Amino acid sequence: MASLKEVRSRITSVQSTQQITKAMKMVAAAKLRRAQDNILRMRPYAQRLNSILGNLTALAGEEVVSEYAEQREVRRVLIIAVTSDRGLAGAFNSNVFKGVTAVVQERYAAQAAAGNVAYMAIGKKAHDFFNRRGPLVGNYTHVFSKLSFDTVREAAEQAMDGFRAGQYDEVVMVYNEFKNVATQVVRTEQLLPLVPAALPAGALATTNVDYIFEPSKEEIVRTLTPQSLKVQLYKAVLESNASEHGARMTAMEKATENAGELLKSLKLTYNRTRQAAITTEILEIVGGAEALAASR
Incomplete structure (x- = not known):
C-alpha cells in the first residue's frame, strides 16, 4: 500500500491536471464559437459559387472547357491532408491519417507502389506525420x-x-468536417480535376434561356473556376479548424471528468491508508501499555 505522502502527492498532481484541462476546455469553447461562426458563414457562399459554376458549365456545354477539368490517366496523385498544429484533441488528427491511408490503399495503391503519391500537409501534425512517409x-x-483566405490561397495555387x-493527374483533400461539438466526420473530396456538376432532370428545359454574358462565357468560367477551387480548400480548412476546437473541447471535458473520478479514488485510498496508520499506532500504544503493565 502506498504511503500517505505518495497518495497526497498524487492527489495534488491530479488536481493540478484537472485545473489545466478545465482551462483548456474553456479556451477551446471560446475559439469554437468564432470558428463555428466562420464556417457557417462560408458554407452558403461556397455552395452557391459551386452551383453557379456548375450551372454555367452545363449551359455552356462543350463550348467552354476549363483547363482544371482535364481528365487524364491517373499516374501521379497529390493528397492534401488537413490537421491541426497541436494535439490533445482526441482522435482528431489520427482519424485524418487513417483516412489518407485508406484512400491510398483503396484508390491509389499502384501509384503509391510506384512512388507517385505526394502529400501536401496543412497543419504541423500532418507535416510531422507525412514528412517521414513520402x-x-x-x-x-x-x-x-493566422488563418485567413490569403494563407490558404498559397496552398491552393500550388496544387x-x-x-x-x-x-x-488528380488532387484530393482529406479533412474533418464539422457537424457539432461532439461529432467530426472525415471527408475525402476530389479537388482536381473538376467533376462536372449534373443539373437536376428538367433543369435545362427551364433554364435554357438566351442569356447575355458579360464578359464572355469563357472569361467567366476562366475567372470563377480558380476562385471556386481556392474557396473549396479554404472551406475545408475552416471545417477542420472548427472540428479541432470541438474535438479538443470534448477531449478536455472527458479528461476533467476522468480526473474527478481519479480524485475520488485517490481520496478514498488516502482515507483508508490514514485510517490504517491510525489503527496501527493505536495497536502499538495498546500493546506497549499492556507490555508495561505486565512487567510490573
Whole structure:
C-alpha cells in the first residue's frame, strides 16, 4: 500500500491536471464559437459559387472547357491532408491519417507502389506525420497561426499549378468536417480535376434561356473556376479548424471528468491508508501499555 505522502502527492498532481484541462476546455469553447461562426458563414457562399459554376458549365456545354477539368490517366496523385498544429484533441488528427491511408490503399495503391503519391500537409501534425512517409509538397504549418483566405490561397495555387503543369493527374483533400461539438466526420473530396456538376432532370428545359454574358462565357468560367477551387480548400480548412476546437473541447471535458473520478479514488485510498496508520499506532500504544503493565 502506498504511503500517505505518495497518495497526497498524487492527489495534488491530479488536481493540478484537472485545473489545466478545465482551462483548456474553456479556451477551446471560446475559439469554437468564432470558428463555428466562420464556417457557417462560408458554407452558403461556397455552395452557391459551386452551383453557379456548375450551372454555367452545363449551359455552356462543350463550348467552354476549363483547363482544371482535364481528365487524364491517373499516374501521379497529390493528397492534401488537413490537421491541426497541436494535439490533445482526441482522435482528431489520427482519424485524418487513417483516412489518407485508406484512400491510398483503396484508390491509389499502384501509384503509391510506384512512388507517385505526394502529400501536401496543412497543419504541423500532418507535416510531422507525412514528412517521414513520402514526398512532401510545400510547408503550410503556419496556416492556423493566422488563418485567413490569403494563407490558404498559397496552398491552393500550388496544387492548381502542379495540376496544370502535369505534375499531378488528380488532387484530393482529406479533412474533418464539422457537424457539432461532439461529432467530426472525415471527408475525402476530389479537388482536381473538376467533376462536372449534373443539373437536376428538367433543369435545362427551364433554364435554357438566351442569356447575355458579360464578359464572355469563357472569361467567366476562366475567372470563377480558380476562385471556386481556392474557396473549396479554404472551406475545408475552416471545417477542420472548427472540428479541432470541438474535438479538443470534448477531449478536455472527458479528461476533467476522468480526473474527478481519479480524485475520488485517490481520496478514498488516502482515507483508508490514514485510517490504517491510525489503527496501527493505536495497536502499538495498546500493546506497549499492556507490555508495561505486565512487567510490573
